[in-house]
Amino acid sequence: MIAPMIVVDKLRKSIRNGARTVDILKGLDFAIPKGQFAAIMGASGSGKSTLLGLIAGLDTPTSGTVSLNGTAISYLPEDKLAQVRGKTIGFVFQSYQLIPTLTALENVLLPHELNAEGDGLPRAKQLLTSVGLGDRMGHYPVQLSGGEQQRVALARAFILRPPIVLADEPTGNLDTTNGAHVLELLLDLNRVEGTTLVLVTHDPVLAGYADRRIVLRDGLIITDEMNAERRAFDAASAVSI
Amino acid sequence: MASGLAWSSAAKIASREMRSSRGKFLFVLLSVAIGVAALSGVRGFSSSFRATLLNRARSIMAGDLAARTFQQLTPSQQEGLDAIARTGVEITPVTEVLSMASSPKSMNPVLVSLKAVDPELYPFYGTVDLAPASSLQTALADGQVAVGDDLLLRLGLNVGDELKVGNRNFRIAATVVNEPDRLSGNFEAGPRVLMSRDSLEETGLIAPGSHALQRFLFKLPPPPDGRAVSDTAVADLKTRLETLLPDAQLTDYRETNPALTRGLDMATSLLSLMSLVALVLGAVGVAMAMRAHLQQRLDSIAIMKSLGARSGQIMKIYLLQTMLLGVAGGLLGVLFGVGVQLAFPVVLGKLINVPTEFHIQMRAVFVGLGAGVLTTLLFTLPPLLDIRGVRPILILRRAVEENDDPFIAAVWKKITKNAAQILATALILAGLAVIATMLSDSATVGKVFSAGLVAVLLVLLAASAGVLWGLKFFLNRTRLHLPSSLRHGLANLYRPGNPSAALLAALGMGVMQIMTVYLVQRSVVSELHISSAPNLPNVFLVDIANTEIDGMRKLLKAQPGVTAEPELLPVVSARIDAVDGVAAADAKLKNFPRRLLRSISLTWADAAPPGTKVVDGAWWNADERKPVLAISQQSADRLGVKVGSTITFEAQDQQFTPTIVALTKADGQHAYGRAEFTLNHAALKGLPVIWSGGVHVKPAEVSQFQRALYVAYPTVTVINVAQALETVRAVVIQITYVIQFLAAFSIFAGVVILASSIAGTKYRRIREVVVLKTLGATRGRIATIFSIEFAVLGLVAGVVGIGFACVNVWVLSHRVFNVAFQMQWAWCAAGLLGTAALTVVTGWTASHRILGQKPLEVLREE
Numbered sequence A: 001m002i003a004p005m006i007v008v009d010k011l012r013k014s015i016r017n018g019a020r021t022v023d024i025l026k027g028l029d030f031a032i033p034k035g036q037f038a039a040i041m042g043a044s045g046s047g048k049s050t051l052l053g054l055i056a057g058l059d060t061p062t063s064g065t066v067s068l069n070g071t072a073i074s075y076l077p078e079d080k081l082a083q084v085r086g087k088t089i090g091f092v093f094q095s096y097q098l099i100p101t102l103t104a105l106e107n108v109l110l111p112h113e114l115n116a117e118g119d120g121l122p123r124a125k126q127l128l129t130s131v132g133l134g135d136r137m138g139h140y141p142v143q144l145s146g147g148e149q150q151r152v153a154l155a156r157a158f159i160l161r162p163p164i165v166l167a168d169e170p171t172g173n174l175d176t177t178n179g180a181h182v183l184e185l186l187l188d189l190n191r192v193e194g195t196t197l198v199l200v201t202h203d204p205v206l207a208g209y210a211d212r213r214i215v216l217r218d219g220l221i222i223t224d225e226m227n228a229e230r231r232a233f234d235a236a237s238a239v240s241i
Numbered sequence B: 001m002a003s004g005l006a007w008s009s010a011a012k013i014a015s016r017e018m019r020s021s022r023g024k025f026l027f028v029l030l031s032v033a034i035g036v037a038a039l040s041g042v043r044g045f046s047s048s049f050r051a052t053l054l055n056r057a058r059s060i061m062a063g064d065l066a067a068r069t070f071q072q073l074t075p076s077q078q079e080g081l082d083a084i085a086r087t088g089v090e091i092t093p094v095t096e097v098l099s100m101a102s103s104p105k106s107m108n109p110v111l112v113s114l115k116a117v118d119p120e121l122y123p124f125y126g127t128v129d130l131a132p133a134s135s136l137q138t139a140l141a142d143g144q145v146a147v148g149d150d151l152l153l154r155l156g157l158n159v160g161d162e163l164k165v166g167n168r169n170f171r172i173a174a175t176v177v178n179e180p181d182r183l184s185g186n187f188e189a190g191p192r193v194l195m196s197r198d199s200l201e202e203t204g205l206i207a208p209g210s211h212a213l214q215r216f217l218f219k220l221p222p223p224p225d226g227r228a229v230s231d232t233a234v235a236d237l238k239t240r241l242e243t244l245l246p247d248a249q250l251t252d253y254r255e256t257n258p259a260l261t262r263g264l265d266m267a268t269s270l271l272s273l274m275s276l277v278a279l280v281l282g283a284v285g286v287a288m289a290m291r292a293h294l295q296q297r298l299d300s301i302a303i304m305k306s307l308g309a310r311s312g313q314i315m316k317i318y319l320l321q322t323m324l325l326g327v328a329g330g331l332l333g334v335l336f337g338v339g340v341q342l343a344f345p346v347v348l349g350k351l352i353n354v355p356t357e358f359h360i361q362m363r364a365v366f367v368g369l370g371a372g373v374l375t376t377l378l379f380t381l382p383p384l385l386d387i388r389g390v391r392p393i394l395i396l397r398r399a400v401e402e403n404d405d406p407f408i409a410a411v412w413k414k415i416t417k418n419a420a421q422i423l424a425t426a427l428i429l430a431g432l433a434v435i436a437t438m439l440s441d442s443a444t445v446g447k448v449f450s451a452g453l454v455a456v457l458l459v460l461l462a463a464s465a466g467v468l469w470g471l472k473f474f475l476n477r478t479r480l481h482l483p484s485s486l487r488h489g490l491a492n493l494y495r496p497g498n499p500s501a502a503l504l505a506a507l508g509m510g511v512m513q514i515m516t517v518y519l520v521q522r523s524v525v526s527e528l529h530i531s532s533a534p535n536l537p538n539v540f541l542v543d544i545a546n547t548e549i550d551g552m553r554k555l556l557k558a559q560p561g562v563t564a565e566p567e568l569l570p571v572v573s574a575r576i577d578a579v580d581g582v583a584a585a586d587a588k589l590k591n592f593p594r595r596l597l598r599s600i601s602l603t604w605a606d607a608a609p610p611g612t613k614v615v616d617g618a619w620w621n622a623d624e625r626k627p628v629l630a631i632s633q634q635s636a637d638r639l640g641v642k643v644g645s646t647i648t649f650e651a652q653d654q655q656f657t658p659t660i661v662a663l664t665k666a667d668g669q670h671a672y673g674r675a676e677f678t679l680n681h682a683a684l685k686g687l688p689v690i691w692s693g694g695v696h697v698k699p700a701e702v703s704q705f706q707r708a709l710y711v712a713y714p715t716v717t718v719i720n721v722a723q724a725l726e727t728v729r730a731v732v733i734q735i736t737y738v739i740q741f742l743a744a745f746s747i748f749a750g751v752v753i754l755a756s757s758i759a760g761t762k763y764r765r766i767r768e769v770v771v772l773k774t775l776g777a778t779r780g781r782i783a784t785i786f787s788i789e790f791a792v793l794g795l796v797a798g799v800v801g802i803g804f805a806c807v808n809v810w811v812l813s814h815r816v817f818n819v820a821f822q823m824q825w826a827w828c829a830a831g832l833l834g835t836a837a838l839t840v841v842t843g844w845t846a847s848h849r850i851l852g853q854k855p856l857e858v859l860r861e862e
Helices: A048-055 A078-088 A104-115 A121-130 A146-158 A176-193 A228-240 B007-020 B022-061 B075-086 B149-155 B197-203 B231-244 B258-296 B298-306 B311-352 B362-389 B407-417 B419-439 B443-481 B484-494 B500-531 B549-558 B594-598 B633-639 B699-712 B722-759 B762-774 B779-817 B825-852 B855-861
Strands: A004-017 A020-033 A037-042 A063-068 A089-092 A164-168 A196-201 A212-217 A220-226 B065-069 B090-102 B110-117 B129-131 B144-147 B162-165 B168-178 B192-196 B213-219 B249-252 B539-545 B567-579 B600-604 B612-617 B628-632 B647-651 B654-656 B659-666 B677-679 B690-695 B717-720
Touching: A004 A048, A004 A196, A020 A048, A020 A196, A020 A212, A020 A220, A037 A048, A048 A063, A048 A164, A048 A196, A078 A089, A078 A104, A078 B298, A078 B311, A089 A146, A104 A121, A104 A146, A104 B007, A121 A146, A146 A164, A146 A176, A164 A176, B007 B022, B007 B311, B022 B258, B022 B311, B022 B362, B022 B722, B065 B231, B075 B090, B075 B231, B090 B149, B090 B197, B110 B149, B110 B197, B144 B149, B144 B162, B149 B168, B149 B699, B162 B192, B168 B192, B168 B197, B192 B197, B231 B249, B258 B298, B258 B311, B258 B362, B258 B500, B258 B722, B258 B779, B298 B311, B311 B362, B362 B419, B419 B443, B443 B484, B443 B500, B443 B779, B484 B779, B500 B722, B500 B779, B500 B825, B539 B549, B539 B699, B549 B567, B549 B690, B549 B699, B567 B594, B600 B647, B612 B628, B628 B633, B633 B659, B699 B717, B699 B722, B722 B825, B779 B825
Parallel strands: A037 A196, A037 A212, A089 A164, A164 A196, B110 B192, B144 B168, B600 B677, B628 B659
Antiparallel strands: A004 A020, A004 A063, A212 A220, B065 B213, B065 B249, B090 B110, B090 B162, B090 B213, B129 B168, B144 B192, B162 B168, B539 B690, B539 B717, B567 B600, B567 B647, B567 B690, B612 B659, B628 B677, B647 B654
16 A cells, blocks of 8 residues: 555644634545645635645644654644745645746745755756746746746746645636646646645646545535546556557 | 755845845835934034034133142142153143233333243144234244233333333233133233243242242143044043142133033034934834835745745845845945035035034944944844744735734733744844943933833834724724725724834834924024023123222213123122131132132122022022022032031121022123122122123224223223134034034934835835725825825824923933923924824825826736
């Protein structure tokens, strides 16, 4: 059996809003094995982004734990969490989250500068070239289109070869053509780098590419199933290769 | 700071950020620069100006220090002076003696005040003006003398004629137009005859053991770095001389004239206050700019955290940026400051006729730079520490969790959560207090300033919280009844993330500083104008007989050159027999020549005379029968007496022992100021009286006045100090000009800094403007909303700032400047409206570009 890369155990998250306590996640349990591509689905307000934030250690759960590669991360001190994020996770966000004051190349290079030794420049350039931005490395985010910004974000997510990539509606802000291009690149990079990919989306088409679909409603998992179509597609691809 | 990020990588990231948003960084840089420029400019110029003033004060004494004694020096005292001379201090004696002088033309002798000097050394500072113009060495060489023009008048002589003094005839080489130490000498005698010390010996007037007044002038060696002699060096020499010459009256250059001393003291305190104000205003600018800068970086910080950056690493990046900004802004500010220092004398040159003694004060430059970097670092500490609290989840969800814990628990939670920030704030205040104490030449100003700063910050923060809470409360109850622009404008003040509290604190602080400087300088300048008023006596009359006084009054009234009511006072000559029951010979005196106890002038007055202030005790009623005495504070110190002590006087073989009921301080500008012992009329009744007086005569008409007086009352001595007093007056007026000019500069710099702080909030409004515009709001409507928000901010900050300014001015007036405090309602109201107008106008100006932009452009930039 493949060891799980992500383990979510009795995970709850509540926030207080005035006198009211709102339960966003009401106790989730699941595990994602290494190399799996899992899609987390659900309507707006179902708790998808909160779950992604907790998996990434961007927020602290009210109770329960998240373990990444065998390490429980939920209650680690902030600096330890940052280290875990830096070395273990690559991020792709719906709104790109590039640093507006840095060029495309500098944005891609940033995780390397923060978390690694040595020269990250050749890899940053190679990644940017692989996402088709070899000639736009010196541009600032504001000078790039939405699709281009998201491709920079993809390159940034993979620069440290993280074992996990988390993507939050990566094509949500893009038109169909650009969305398809970004998704294609994401899947390509995922395959080449062999990462575990968790994708949050409300788009069934996008989720159709995943190995597994976890569907949330009102903070609970209502469906957790393997994607038969995808498995069939992979099998067909393997035969054709 | 635990961090694996190399400094070089941090520097790289920091510099990339700065490079890409030059406009915003330039803004921060300019804020730092303006603060440092104000600090180094004001400080540099004021220290140059003070040095110039002190030089002038030295020329009024002709030395750094003077020791007056009637006794011959003992061999050990002479040895002591020789030892002092060996340390590089120059010493020259000035002998003053009363004598008779006559002319071969008219044999009527006249009592003259002889002054013998060494023309090679005297005066150490200033010059003796002679007519016809010549050097003192030439005029006093080879049996020549220079005399006052009143002597020529009395003896009917001209320059070139002969004058007999003692055993010898001298040639009158020139008249003395002005001698620098005219106010320091003994002028209550007769016309001046100035001669060399050799000539004095030839007159045979000074026999061994004679009691001529000896005045030793001292000049300290200037420090090797070219700066002026320090106050400390003068004070050290004074202490040494107090021990060496216990009977001598010691005066330093700051004590030559009370108006000048007061002017110098006030200028020192006020200029020091202005430096501190410049420092805090600069710091406020820096703090606001850095706060706005880091606020805009919140998203970037959250992104970096999500990419694995630790708080320490991010703090390292922004700390480097801050230091870079502090140093670059500081250097730029120092350049501005040097420009200001160079420009001030040019701008002020014509107004105050300051000689070109100004040079760049390197100390001020370094202090400015150091203070700039330090305040930048100090004030960026809290926003830097805030980095630790930025949660990376921000990039996914901007939900603001509200807190409904019970009040105490909520406050405690807030305190524990912000412990580091609270510690940083304490550090900032302590740091500012240290800088303030280092910068301040007046310890009291430093203390008042630091304490005021802490108090005002606390009150401002409390007031901002209170006002914001009040607004929220008010709006919750009136929400739908108010016009929407007003509702929106007020609601803007407390929306989450609005920097209202910080802006209120900054504005309030700035307004307080500016108004304090303005109100204090107004009080000080008006006080200095009184002490340098153009109608103060400048001609003194001595020896008016009791039978002449009525005629003298009429004559003075008839003189066209006399511009103010003459001040005439009765003088009774007496001696002191005992002090507090201790015989005069045994009384413990402090730097008071014992010989003076034998010739004391007493006067009477039913109320405190003009220019005399009671500093302890109280004046008596006009019908007081028991003998009572008011004595000058200085004489009281020297005689070792206080209110309640007694002094036994003897006049005309009649002894009387008045009790001291008041200690006084005279402004030295009025005739009464020269009488150190004032009694009630009953105590002196029946004793022989002569009169003295003081009168203001237009300087150009003094000669004519002297002639008229001489013709009517040839025995009355006329002392003309018009020229010397004009010099003092000119210096005091210069002080007031410079104070006003520097105050105006400080206020201008303060307004610029505050304006930039307000303008710095514009970046936070962009998103709001875009949303409003997208929803169809017109520019006019948005401008109205902002105007309401800014006007409320300005008014609240103005009320708190001006309130504190009044408290500051009250404390400073009483404890530092010793001037009367008057509530200046009109100026406070003007300040309040000005603050509101400033916030609205700068807020508008800064938002103008945003208002004109298309929403999409801004959205894309964002």
